[in-house]
Amino acid sequence: xxxxAALLAAGAARRPDAVALVDTSARTSxxxxxxxxxxxxxxxxxxxxGVTAGDRVVLRLPTSADFAIALFAVAxxxxxxxxxxPTAPGAELTTVTGHSGARFVISRDAGDVRxxxxxxxxxxxxxxxxxxxxxxxxxxxxxxxxxxxxxxxGVMLSHxxxxxxxxxxxxxxxxxxxGDRVFIAIPLFHVYGLGPGLLHSVxxxxxxxxxxxxxxxxxxxxxxxxxITAIGGVPAMYAEFARMPAExxxxxxxxxxxxxxxxxxxxxxxxxxxxxxxxxAIFEGYGLTEAAPAVTSTLVTGYAKPGSVGRALPxxxxxxxxxxxxxxxxxxxxxxxxxxxAADDAGAGLVSLRGANLFSGYWxxxxxxxxxxxxxxxxxxxxxxxDGDLHLIDRANDLIIxxxxxVFPHExxxxxxxxxxxxEVAVVGVLDDRSGESVKxxxxxxxxxxxxxxxxxxxCAGQLAGYKVPRTVEFAEALPHSATGKLRRGNVGA
Numbered sequence: 001x002x003x004x005a006a007l008l009a010a011g012a013a014r015r016p017d018a019v020a021l022v023d024t025s026a027r028t029s030x031x032x033x034x035x036x037x038x039x040x041x042x043x044x045x046x047x048x049x050g051v052t053a054g055d056r057v058v059l060r061l062p063t064s065a066d067f068a069i070a071l072f073a074v075a076x077x078x079x080x081x082x083x084x085x086p087t088a089p090g091a092e093l094t095t096v097t098g099h100s101g102a103r104f105v106i107s108r109d110a111g112d113v114r115x116x117x118x119x120x121x122x123x124x125x126x127x128x129x130x131x132x133x134x135x136x137x138x139x140x141x142x143x144x145x146x147x148x149x150x151x152x153x154g155v156m157l158s159h160x161x162x163x164x165x166x167x168x169x170x171x172x173x174x175x176x177x178x179g180d181r182v183f184i185a186i187p188l189f190h191v192y193g194l195g196p197g198l199l200h201s202v203x204x205x206x207x208x209x210x211x212x213x214x215x216x217x218x219x220x221x222x223x224x225x226x227x228i229t230a231i232g233g234v235p236a237m238y239a240e241f242a243r244m245p246a247e248x249x250x251x252x253x254x255x256x257x258x259x260x261x262x263x264x265x266x267x268x269x270x271x272x273x274x275x276x277x278x279x280x281a282i283f284e285g286y287g288l289t290e291a292a293p294a295v296t297s298t299l300v301t302g303y304a305k306p307g308s309v310g311r312a313l314p315x316x317x318x319x320x321x322x323x324x325x326x327x328x329x330x331x332x333x334x335x336x337x338x339x340x341x342a343a344d345d346a347g348a349g350l351v352s353l354r355g356a357n358l359f360s361g362y363w364x365x366x367x368x369x370x371x372x373x374x375x376x377x378x379x380x381x382x383x384x385x386x387d388g389d390l391h392l393i394d395r396a397n398d399l400i401i402x403x404x405x406x407v408f409p410h411e412x413x414x415x416x417x418x419x420x421x422x423x424e425v426a427v428v429g430v431l432d433d434r435s436g437e438s439v440k441x442x443x444x445x446x447x448x449x450x451x452x453x454x455x456x457x458x459x460c461a462g463q464l465a466g467y468k469v470p471r472t473v474e475f476a477e478a479l480p481h482s483a484t485g486k487l488r489r490g491n492v493g494a
Contacts, residue, residue, distance in 0.1 A: 002132075002135050002159070002163060003075055003076065003078075003132035003133070003134060003135035003140075003159055004072070004075040004135075004140050004159050004162050004163060004199065005039065005072045005073075005075040005076040005132045006132060006135070007163070007166070007199060007202045007203045008032075008035065008036055008039060008072050008202055009036060009132070011032045011035075011036075011202055011203075011205050012032040012033050012035065012036035014032075014205065015032050015205060016031060016032050016033035017031050017032075017033065018031060018032055018205075018207075019031055019207050020032040020034075020035045020202070020207060020208065021035050021065055021068060021207070021208050021210070022207065022208070022209045022210065022226065023064050023065040023066075023210050024209060024210060024211045024222050024226075025062075025064060025210070025211055025212040025213075026064060026065060026066075028065055028124070030065065030124075034126070035068075035069070037126035037127060038065075038069045038123070038124045038125065038126055038127075039069050039072040039073045039076060040073075040076070040126065040127035040128060040129055040130050041073075041123055041124070041125040041126050041127030042069050042070055042073035042122070042123045042124075042127070043073040043074075043076045043077050043127065043130045044127040044128065044130060045120065045123055045127075046073060046074065046077050046079065046104075046120070047077055047130075049104065049118070049120065050103075051074075051077055051079050051103065051104065052077070052078070052079070053077070053078030053079065053133050053134050053138070054078065054079065054080065054138075054139075055079045055080065055103045055104075056079070056080045056082050056100045056101055056102040056103060056142060057070075057074045057079050057080065057081060057082065057102060057103065057104050057105070057106060058082045058083075058084055058093075058096065058097055058100070058102045058104070058105040058106065058107075058117075059071060059074070059081050059082065059083045059084070059106050059189065060084050060085075060086050060088070060093070060105055060106065060107040060111070060113070061086055061106065061107065061108065061122060061188075061189070062086045062187075062188075062212040062213075063184060063185065063186065063187055063188045063193065063210050063211065063212050063213075064188075064210055064212055065124065065210065066108070066122035066124070067083075067122075067188045067189070068188065068198055068208070068210070069122065069123070069124060070106045070122055071083075071188070071194070071198070074106075075132070075140050075159070076130055076132050076133070077130070077133055078132075078133030078134035078138065080100075080139050080140065080141065080142050081140065081141050081142070082096065082097075082100050082102055082141075082142045082143075082144070082154075083141065083143060083188070083189035083190075083194065084096055084144070084189055085187065085189055085465055086107070086108075086189070087465070087466065088465050089112065089462065089463060089464065089465065090111075090112025091463055092152075092464065092465055093111075093112055093113065093114075094112070094114050095152070096144050096152070096154075097113070097114055097117055098114070099144075099154065099363070100142055100144075100154055100363065101364075102117060103117070103118075104117065104118050104119070104120050105117055105118070105119050105120070106119075106120050106121070106122055107119050107120075107121070107122075108121065108122065134159070135159045135160075136158065136159055136160050137158050137159075137160055137360065138158060138159055139156045139157065139158055139360065140157060140158060140159045140162055141157040141162065141191075141194070142154045142155070142156060142157070142363055143155045143157060143191050143194075143289050145191075145289040145406050152408075152411070153362045153363070154362060154363030154364075155191075155289045155290055155359050155362060155363075156359055156360040156361055156362065156363055156366060156369075157191070157289075157292050157359055157360070158359075158360050160356060161292040161356070161357050161358060161359055161360070162195060162199060162292050162357075164292070164315070164355070164356035164357040165195055165196075165291070165292040165293070165294055165313075165357035166195070166199050166200050166203045167203075167315070168294065168313040168314055168315045168316060168355070168356075168357060169196060169200050169294055169313060170200070170203065170204060171313065171314040171315065172297060172299050172300055172313060172314065173299075173302065174258065174299055174302060175200075175258070175297075175299055176200055176201060176204050176206050176230055176258070177204055177206070178204055178205040178206065179205070179206070179229075180201070180204070180206035180207070180229045180230045180257075180258075181206065181207045181209055181226055181227060181228050181229050181230070181255075182197070182201045182206045182207065182208055182209065182228070182229070182230045182231070182232060183209050183211070183219070183222060183223055183226070183228040183230070183231045183232070184197045184198065184201075184208060184209070184210050184211070184232050185210070185211040185212075185213065185214040185219060185233075185237070186214070186232060186233065186234055186237075186263070186404075188210075190263070190404060190405065191287075191289045191292065191293045192232075192234075192262050192263045192287065192293055192404055193232070195292055195293055195294065196232060196260070196262065196285075196287075196293070196294050197232045206230070207226075209222065209226050209228060214236075214237050214240070216237075216240040216241060216243075216244060219237075219241075219252070220241075220244070220248065220249070220251070220252025220253070221252070223252050223253055223255070223256065224251060224252050224254065224255075227255040228253075228255060228256060229255055229256060229257050229258065230256065230257065230258040230259075230260070231256065231258070231259050231260065232260050232262075233259065233260065233261055234261060234262065234263045234264055234403055234404050234436075235261055235263075235264050235265065235266045235267065235270065235403075235434075235435070235436050236264075236403050236434045236435050236436070238259070238261055238266065238270050238271075238274060238282055239267070239270050239433055239434050240434075241253075241274060242269075242270045242273040242274055242277070244277075246276075246277040246278075249274075249277050249278055250277060250278050253278050253280065256278075256280060258283070259274070259280055259281065259282045259283065260282075260283050260284075260285065260297075260299070261282050261283070261284045261285070262284065262285040262286070262287060262294070262404065263287075263401075263403065263404020263405075264401050264402070264403055264404045264435065264436030264437070265392065265401075265436050266282060266284045266436075267433060268306035268307055270282070270433075271284075271304060271306055272306070275304075281304035282304055283297055283298045283299040283304050283310075284297070284298050284304065284308070284309050284310065285297035285298070285299070285309055285310060286309035286310070286380075286390065286392060288378055288380070289359070289406075290358065290359045290376060290378070291316075291353060291355070291357050291358060291359070291376075292357045292358070292359065294313060294357075295312060295313065295316060295318065295351075295353060296309045296310045296311055296312050296313065296316075296318070296390050297309070297310045297311075297313060298310035298311075298389070300312070300313065300314075301387075301389070305387075305389055307391055308385065308389040308390065308391050309389075309390050309391070309392060310389055310390065311388060311389055311390065312390075315355055315356065315357070316353060316354070316355035316357065317353065317354040317355060318351065318352070318353055318390065319349075319352050320347070320348070320349025320350065320351060320352065320382065320383070320384065321349050321350050321352045321377060322349065322350070347383050347384070348381055348382065348383045348393060349381070349382070349383070350377055350378060350379070350380065350381055351377075351378045351380045351381070351382050351390070351392075352375050352376065352377045352378065353375065353376050353378065354370070354373075354374045354375045354376070358370045358374070358376050359376075379399055380392055381393055398428070398429075398489050399429075400427075400428070400429030400437050400439055401429070401436060401437055402429075402432075402435050402436065402437055402438060402439065402467040402468075403435045403436065403467060404436075405465075405467045405468075407429070407439055407467065407468050409426070409427035409428065409429075409489065410427075411464075411468070412427045412439060412441065412460065412464065412468055412470065413425050413426065413427050413441075415459065415460055415463045415464060416441055416443065416456060416459070416460065416470075418459075419451070419455070419456070419459055420446070420449075421445055421446050421449040421450070421451040421455070422443055422444070422445065422446065422451070422456075423444045423445060423446045423447070424443075424444040424479055425441055425442065425443045425444065426441070426442045426479050426487055426489055426492045427439060427440070427441050427442075427470070427489075428440050428442070428489050428492050430472070432471070435467075438470075438471040438472070439467075439468060439469065439470045439471060440470055440471065440472045440473075440474065441456060441470040441472070441473045441474070442473075442474045442475075442476050442479065442492050443456060443473060443474070443475050443476070444475070444476055444477065444478060444479060445475060451475070453472075453473040453475075456470065456473045457469060457470060457473060479492060480492065
């Protein structure tokens with residue numbers, strides 16, 4: 001199995017003078033040969049600083065040519081890329097840098113980077129060809145995500161897993177192809193932007209058009225100006241599109257042939273509105289970081305079915321299992337609301353996967369990866385309809401997904417509990433038309449103290465990434481608990 005950077009090298013060899021990459025924020029563009037040369041230049045600088053195979057390099061960069069070049073450069077020298085949000089608070093960045101044992105950070109500024117970790121600036125200068133080091137089972141990306149059993153963990157994604165998922169996506173009829181111009185305004189530091197967005201586009205020879213952030217008016221202007229044919233988006237983006245006047249939306253998306261949505265549930269009303277205003281369907285998919293990340297898509301059947309995330313990609317096996325991993329429906333336990341699924345969801349189960357795209361376990365020792373039989377049990381609960389399409393109905397262990405980013409409630413609760421005015425807190429996810437879900441905190445104030453919603457929000461904003469900060473704070477006199485004192489989040493008002 002080849003090194004991820006070979007995807008770019010192959011494109012440069014086949015079509016050196018065609019446009020490969022456009023950075024609309026920096027107003028720069030690169031042909032395939034220029035893109036590949038810039039990666040060699042950045043890789044050369046990494047080697048000059050002593051970066052060798054297996055070293056972890058944090059990428060603290062926005063969706064940009066800088067990120068794309070740095071990612072392939074790190075892969076080319078055999079090191080491990082550790083993508084993080086460029087706006088992550090210092091505490092979160094320090095945690096990831098320390099836990100991963102990163103030797104360097106590539107960033108546009110030093111910011112809150114810990115002083116003992118050198119900061120390298122991104123470079124677009126061309127360099128002499130450098131042969132790729134490593135591949136296959138070597139780890140290419142260490143992606144930190146809040147799992148369903150604890151705080152943020154490093155998901156070890158090998159070259160094999162990332163390349164396999166690209167090949168699985170390529171096998172779906174109607175997906176990205178050579179000649180497409182793909183608009184990506186979702187974060188490249190998130191595995192959805194990195195894999196199905198950047199890597200998939202590069203692999204098929206599509207032109208990647210990047211924007212650091214999504215602004216609906218500017219996005220429509222970019223789509224029209226660059227004659228974009230495909231968009232890799234999230235529900236919040238499509239909700240913004242749906243609010244635009246039909247004439248303006250239709251003009252901006254006139255050249256579009258493919259709309260993909262992932263990372264969070266897409267509201268059926270948004271899908272219907274976009275179809276009504278433009279005649280375009282939105283194809284929805286499901287994935288997770290541990291699957292590098294794409295698992296299913298409605299594009300497999302070619303039919304955008306409201307409420308469904310489609311069928312497994314070619315090369316991926318999917319089944320529903322009980323909580324102990326045995327295939328079959330999940331048993332309901334009405335006496336334990338923390339473990340029960342909705343009683344009317346007959347046949348519901350935990351989604352279990354097997355395929356070459358699966359991760360190699362969690363950093364650093366590979367723990368809790370796929371079993372000896374190759375199956376990996378996710379924390380997602382779903383059911384298969386009569387057509388065999390997957391519907392997600394819940395997430396085990398209270399995981400909240402905001403715009404595709406995982407939020408583990410306990411992490412937010414710990415931050416809020418640090419406030420002396422807080423006696424107890426429960427964090428839950430609530431439906432949100434823009435982001436799929438948003439974070440809600442229900443706080444029990446300490447007796448005789450004064451505490452405002454803004455105080456809680458401000459405190460969280462200083463400790464957590466923006467998508468983890470509660471959008472709403474509610475105050476209560478008490479929280480529901482089981483007979484053994486266990487907090488029942490399922491009974492907390494949403």
